[in-house]
Amino acid sequence: MKVTLDHVTKRFPNRNKKIREDVIAVNDFTFEIPDGKLIGLLGPSGCGKSTTLNLISGLEMPSAGRIYFGDTDVTDLPAENRGVGLVFQNYALYPHLTVEDNITFPLGNLRGAEKLTKAQMHEKAVEVAGLVQIGELMERRPSELSGGQQQRVAIARALVKMPSVLLLDEPLSNLDARLRLQTREELARIQRETGITTVFVTHDQEEAMSISDLIVVMKDGLFQQMGKPQDVYDHPDNLFVARFLGTPPINVFRGQIKDGSVVIGGETVLAADVSDDISGDVYVGIRPEGFLPSADGKFGLTLSKIEVMGRDTTVVATHPDLDGAAVIRAIIRSDEVSEVLSGSSSDDSDAGRIVRFDIRPEKVHLFDIATGHRIDAKLSAAARRRS
Amino acid sequence: MKRYFERYKAWLYLLPAILFLGAFMVYPLIDVIIYSFEEGYNFVTQTSRGTGFYNYGYVLRDPYFVQALKNTFLIVIITVPLSTGFALLISLALTAIKPLRNLFQTVYFLPYVTNTLAVGLVFMVLFKKTEYSEGMVNLLIKAFGGSGVDFIDGPYWAKLFVMCLYTIWVVLPFKILILTSALASVNPIYYKAARVDGTRPSRIFFRITLPMISPMVFYLVITGFIGAFKAYSDEVALFGTDLNAAGMNTMVGYVYDMLYGASGGYPSYASAAALILFLIVLTITCINLMVSRRNVHY
Numbered sequence: 001m002k003v004t005l006d007h008v009t010k011r012f013p014n015r016n017k018k019i020r021e022d023v024i025a026v027n028d029f030t031f032e033i034p035d036g037k038l039i040g041l042l043g044p045s046g047c048g049k050s051t052t053l054n055l056i057s058g059l060e061m062p063s064a065g066r067i068y069f070g071d072t073d074v075t076d077l078p079a080e081n082r083g084v085g086l087v088f089q090n091y092a093l094y095p096h097l098t099v100e101d102n103i104t105f106p107l108g109n110l111r112g113a114e115k116l117t118k119a120q121m122h123e124k125a126v127e128v129a130g131l132v133q134i135g136e137l138m139e140r141r142p143s144e145l146s147g148g149q150q151q152r153v154a155i156a157r158a159l160v161k162m163p164s165v166l167l168l169d170e171p172l173s174n175l176d177a178r179l180r181l182q183t184r185e186e187l188a189r190i191q192r193e194t195g196i197t198t199v200f201v202t203h204d205q206e207e208a209m210s211i212s213d214l215i216v217v218m219k220d221g222l223f224q225q226m227g228k229p230q231d232v233y234d235h236p237d238n239l240f241v242a243r244f245l246g247t248p249p250i251n252v253f254r255g256q257i258k259d260g261s262v263v264i265g266g267e268t269v270l271a272a273d274v275s276d277d278i279s280g281d282v283y284v285g286i287r288p289e290g291f292l293p294s295a296d297g298k299f300g301l302t303l304s305k306i307e308v309m310g311r312d313t314t315v316v317a318t319h320p321d322l323d324g325a326a327v328i329r330a331i332i333r334s335d336e337v338s339e340v341l342s343g344s345s346s347d348d349s350d351a352g353r354i355v356r357f358d359i360r361p362e363k364v365h366l367f368d369i370a371t372g373h374r375i376d377a378k379l380s381a382a383a384r385r386r387s
Numbered sequence: 388m389k390r391y392f393e394r395y396k397a398w399l400y401l402l403p404a405i406l407f408l409g410a411f412m413v414y415p416l417i418d419v420i421i422y423s424f425e426e427g428y429n430f431v432t433q434t435s436r437g438t439g440f441y442n443y444g445y446v447l448r449d450p451y452f453v454q455a456l457k458n459t460f461l462i463v464i465i466t467v468p469l470s471t472g473f474a475l476l477i478s479l480a481l482t483a484i485k486p487l488r489n490l491f492q493t494v495y496f497l498p499y500v501t502n503t504l505a506v507g508l509v510f511m512v513l514f515k516k517t518e519y520s521e522g523m524v525n526l527l528i529k530a531f532g533g534s535g536v537d538f539i540d541g542p543y544w545a546k547l548f549v550m551c552l553y554t555i556w557v558v559l560p561f562k563i564l565i566l567t568s569a570l571a572s573v574n575p576i577y578y579k580a581a582r583v584d585g586t587r588p589s590r591i592f593f594r595i596t597l598p599m600i601s602p603m604v605f606y607l608v609i610t611g612f613i614g615a616f617k618a619y620s621d622e623v624a625l626f627g628t629d630l631n632a633a634g635m636n637t638m639v640g641y642v643y644d645m646l647y648g649a650s651g652g653y654p655s656y657a658s659a660a661a662l663i664l665f666l667i668v669l670t671i672t673c674i675n676l677m678v679s680r681r682n683v684h685y
Contacts, residue, residue, distance in 0.1 A: 059582065078582075079582050080582055080584070080585030080586070086579075088576055090576065092577055092579070094577060094595060094598075095599075096598040096599065097594075097598075105584065108590070
């Protein structure tokens with residue numbers, strides 16, 4: 001089922017009663033979730049992700065705007081009539097019911113022509129339990145299950161009535177790191193097999209990037225960008241999205257556009273083909289993987305230390321024009337380390353030395369210093385450094 | 388010496404409690420059992436003719452005891468389910484409303500802090516017929532065209548009605564207090580989950596709310612049973628001290644009368660009656676616990 005949010009806004013009265021102004025949790029959201037896709041709602045905590053999910057589920061009613069499932073306007077439909085499946089962050093399994101009773105609970109709500117016999121309910125429960133691989137746990141109670149198993153039960157309960165949309169609120173946040181990795185693959189598999197439009201909320205960009213067909217990035221209740229994870233990563237619309245996606249985060253410098261080139265700290269790093277009216281100060285974001293060690297590279301950084309981690313090596317360095325972070329992290333292939341260190345005197349690890357890099361233009365993004373919006377520019381390698 | 392002290396130190400700490408409990412609880416309990424089997428016990432000479440089950444036989448054949456047993460059972464069977472049910476309804480209503488919730492909670496809790504005899508006085512005003520007044524309730528009945536009934540000295544059913552009404556009203560506040568806090572402790576996430584699945588309110592109540600608060604409900608039922616079996620002071624507040632004459636005696640009242648009442652002075656009969664009461668309460672509580680173990684899961 002296609003889900004459309006049309007200028008949806010949600011205001012809450014301020015908790016602090018002295019402040020009359022409402023808190024705007026979701027501000028003028030417009031986007032369309034295509035049918036049968038897995039969507040990650042991504043943003044830092046408190047940005048309105050869960051509220052958006054609750055608006056789609058019908059647990060919260062929007063203050064303004066319309067919500068459509070397919071072509072049907074469901075804005076005024078309460079949660080129970082929308083036919084959504086919702087998995088809560090802490091799973092909300094009924095502690096006094098067995099796994100099977102938990103899973104069949106939604107089926108027991110069907111009435112009239114849809115009413116199912118006990119045998120039919122059991123059949124459906126077994127089917128969906130097989131899908132999430134908890135078939136052998138049907139007689140247990142939630143307190144006798146591990147976190148990962150509880151989560152599967154919660155998903156089974158949400159799936160059993162074949163919802164038009166499946167919503168998951170921070171589905172992996174209560175699992176340990178290993179289980180999280182395994183479960184997110186599982187989630188993607190379940191979504192593929194059922195083909196149900198699925199929206200999940202997360203603050204973990206890696207989680208969202210790894211399994212989503214599309215991600216929606218939010219900040220302070222405002223829609224930032226929507227797209228395929230790699231596209232959003234490669235073409236962030238603004239500085240926030242660029243900073244939020246990627247580990248280690250993007251390195252942001254205060255630089256200038258001058259005479260058709262990008263200048264950071266007096267060094268001409270790249271050639272920039274921009275329209276004439278753009279010049280002056282800009283933010284220059286360089287992804288960690290955008291640094292190529294080169295003895296006569298155009299960009300010099302002050303080395304702090306080198307962290308070797310098997311396949312990759314992180315070069316930690318500083319630069320006076322760095323913005324919003326203490327250090328620069330550049331990721332290079334471990335077999336290129338010698339090149340970084342070439343020209344070094346005797347001590348390999350001596351900090352404070354200048355190391356030089358060439359910058360890969362496709363890993364660089366320019367942002368307006370005032371608005372943070374992306375500046376479209378065709379970047380290319382600059383001419384050789386004048387020495 | 389020191390090792391000796393270390394070894395028995397724990398007992399030394401326990402000694403005060405053991406002494407008091409032994410003197411005022413264990414010894415009297417044993418004494419009650421002994422009294423109940425001593426036949427023809429003489430209070431003055433402290434001697435008896437022998438031992439046997441005669442006291443039990445006498446008590447069980449005593450019409451006053453049978454009446455007290457019947458009254459007690461009726462009070463238990465009528466007031467425990469009704470008071471628990473009403474308390475649950477009122478607690479649900481209190482949880483559902485937002486404005487003035489604190490005010491209502493206070494109002495419902497007032498009887499708990501009101502003196503039993505003061506409450507008895509209020510009931511007198513409501514139900515008692517005197518030379519000056521027929522009682523508020525009778526006035527109301529007559530205003531609607533009915534014929535009045537003497538609730539205090541009249542027919543048995545009328546007295547039983549007042550009795551049960553009084554008991555329910557007195558025990559209600561504590562139950563409401565316990566149940567509102569139990570309801571408040573149910574995580575609202577379960578209601579949200581149920582709502583998304585389109586669960587009817589009645590199903591939410593019976594399948595989610597009630598099981599979740601079931602430990603507290605069973606606690607109230609068990610203590611309610613025990614409390615109702617021990618009823619006595621409420622009856623005195625309503626019908627005066629001569630409960631046998633009023634036909635409204637209870638088992639505890641019978642025990643008391645056998646000891647200190649106008650026709651008292653029979654510790655053997657009193658002890659036998661007390662033990663019968665004990666056995667009944669024990670049986671019912673065991674049944675309660677067995678039922679609750681099967682129905683309360685966590």
